[in-house]
Amino acid sequence: MTSTTSSLDDFPGTAPAPAVRPDRRWAGVALAAAVLGFYGAATLVYERLQLFLDAGHRTSCDINSWLSCGTVMRTPQAEAFGFPNPFIGIVAYAVVAVIAAAVLAGARFAAWYWWCVQIGVTLGWAFVLWLWWQTTFEINALCLYCMLVWVVQTVLFAHTTARNLEAGVLPAPAALRRAGGAWAWFASAVLLVLVFGTVFVRFAGVILPA
Known part of the structure; x- marks a missing residue:
């Protein structure tokens, strides 16, 4: 008597559900x-345009003397490359969103592509650290929307690094x-505790x- 038990391997058109990839x-x-x-970044660009049109404009995150986007935006550090820094964020985060959506749709990229993503995200995080240092110790004022970018860039850096380690890139x-x-x-939390603890x-x- 032969066994009627069969596995999925017996049927070429059938495969087990794939595991969640990193x-x-x-x-x-x-x-x-x-x-x-x-x-x-888009909110900061909007507020910067309002300041350009009206030098006395009060931004939506001008809360007090030390928590003021307007104060930060009026400094040279806010235009590190000759134009408002948030324009970099708009382009960079749009690119990351497109890549992430493509991966969720099933796209797979070569190792060199993930190296490019890693380099871009790491440079972005290094720039965020520079901005954190400047606002905390040089400008002596904080920007709420800037701090939102600090958080998301730190999380993005930690998870991109983890993904590329796990995938062998x-x-x-x-x-x-x-x-x-x-x-x-955990790495994201530790880095953010260090950043905001210093702040x-x-x-x-x-x-x-008092």
Whole structure:
């Protein structure tokens, strides 16, 4: 008597549901980060245009003397490359959103492409760190929409690095590659605690009541 039990391998047209790949996990986080980052950058561009039209314009995040987008926007650091920094964010986050949407739709990219994504995201995060230093220790004022960009760029950097480690794009020991997806959120949290912890200490004198 022959067994009637068969596996999916017996049917060429049938395959088990694919496991969630690290690039698809990355894409979900990256798309959300890109949308939030684009919103923050677009809002800053709008407010900058209002300042251009009316030098006395009060921006939507001018809350007090130290939490003021208008103060930050009027500094040379706000135009590091000769034009308002948020224009960079609009283009960069639009590109990230397109890549993330393509991955969610099933697109797969070569390792060199992911290297380009990694380099771009890392340079963006380095620029964010420079802006954080400038606003915290040189300008002595903070911008709410800028801080939103700090958050999303940090999360994007951590998850892009984790994705590329897990997928083998970045060389790393096997144990680190396997743990990539697990530590991405933890790394994001640690980096943000360091960034905003420094901000809190720096502005503690005006944040905390006397």
